[in-house]
Amino acid sequence: MTTLTSSNYRVFATRPEQQNESWVLRLRSLSYLAVDTPMLAIVPVAEPKHLQAIRDTILRLDQFYALIFVSQNAVNYGFEWIDQFWSEFPAGLSCFAVGSKTEQCLRDCLDAIYPAFAAPLVSGGEAMTSEALLNVEALLGVESKKIAIFRGLGGRTKLQDSLTSRGALVEHCELYHRTCPAEMSQQLSEFGVCIESDIFPLFSGETLENFHNILVRQSLPEWQSVQLVVPGERVAKYAQALGFKRIKVALNASEPSMLNALSECTNRV
Numbered sequence: 001m002t003t004l005t006s007s008n009y010r011v012f013a014t015r016p017e018q019q020n021e022s023w024v025l026r027l028r029s030l031s032y033l034a035v036d037t038p039m040l041a042i043v044p045v046a047e048p049k050h051l052q053a054i055r056d057t058i059l060r061l062d063q064f065y066a067l068i069f070v071s072q073n074a075v076n077y078g079f080e081w082i083d084q085f086w087s088e089f090p091a092g093l094s095c096f097a098v099g100s101k102t103e104q105c106l107r108d109c110l111d112a113i114y115p116a117f118a119a120p121l122v123s124g125g126e127a128m129t130s131e132a133l134l135n136v137e138a139l140l141g142v143e144s145k146k147i148a149i150f151r152g153l154g155g156r157t158k159l160q161d162s163l164t165s166r167g168a169l170v171e172h173c174e175l176y177h178r179t180c181p182a183e184m185s186q187q188l189s190e191f192g193v194c195i196e197s198d199i200f201p202l203f204s205g206e207t208l209e210n211f212h213n214i215l216v217r218q219s220l221p222e223w224q225s226v227q228l229v230v231p232g233e234r235v236a237k238y239a240q241a242l243g244f245k246r247i248k249v250a251l252n253a254s255e256p257s258m259l260n261a262l263s264e265c266t267n268r269v
Contacts, residue, residue: 014039040207057173062090065145072105074150077175079109089114099128128252130158143167153177180210201229
């Protein structure tokens with residue numbers, strides 16, 4: 001049998017445009033034939049009711065015990081708002097991040113905008129899950145404490161449900177929404193899909209859903225047999241439920257974990 005090297009595989013880079021450029025470069029540096037095809041778009045909210053809800057939360061920032069940021073997008077969009085209304089970061093306010101990458105993004109924003117900020121930052125570490133963050137000591141005793149979760153519209157309610165069950169007063173600050181890029185279907189048609197040598201690393205359940213919908217709409221023969229790389233068992237189970245058969249599960253949605261899983265796919269004989 002023929003051994004395929006990384007250069008024989010075409011890897012579709014499917015991250016949102018904001019993150020995809022660096023992901024493409026990283027894939028190409030490892031000799032993958034990377035195809036720049038974002039399958040998820042991150043768009044800031046624009047409806048007046050959503051903008052007013054964000055403003056109301058930001059103006060009350062000093063009333064909260066903690067802010068939780070679920071993603072790098074939540075950090076970036078969140079601090080665009082915070083910077084508008086707070087010349088100094090509220091004293092005593094703790095910040096938490098879901099995962100080490102979001103934690104680093106949070107540190108970078110604080111260093112750039114509020115260099116005097118000295119409170120510790122806490123994350124769920126390499127696990128990059130809400131479940132891991134909920135195990136940190138500072139979020140165990142939160143009865144009657146106000147917590148704001150910075151995130152996109154919709155999504156999982158695990159953090160809110162768990163913290164509310166511990167007695168916390170939780171509200172969401174929803175800054176953006178996720179959608180399917182308008183050009184995604186055309187791009188996939190132009191590039192085509194080769195079942196034998198194409199690999200699709202999908203960093204989220206929303207990306208997986210967009211990809212599935214396009215494949216079904218285009219009636220791609222044997223679409224169930226395309227090779228996926230997904231972050232964690234939760235997204236893997238969703239992929240199975242949608243009908244996909246070849247699913248490689250990464251430890252989490254960090255680029256190193258996804259690359260490790262991708263490498264295992266491409267090292268097959």
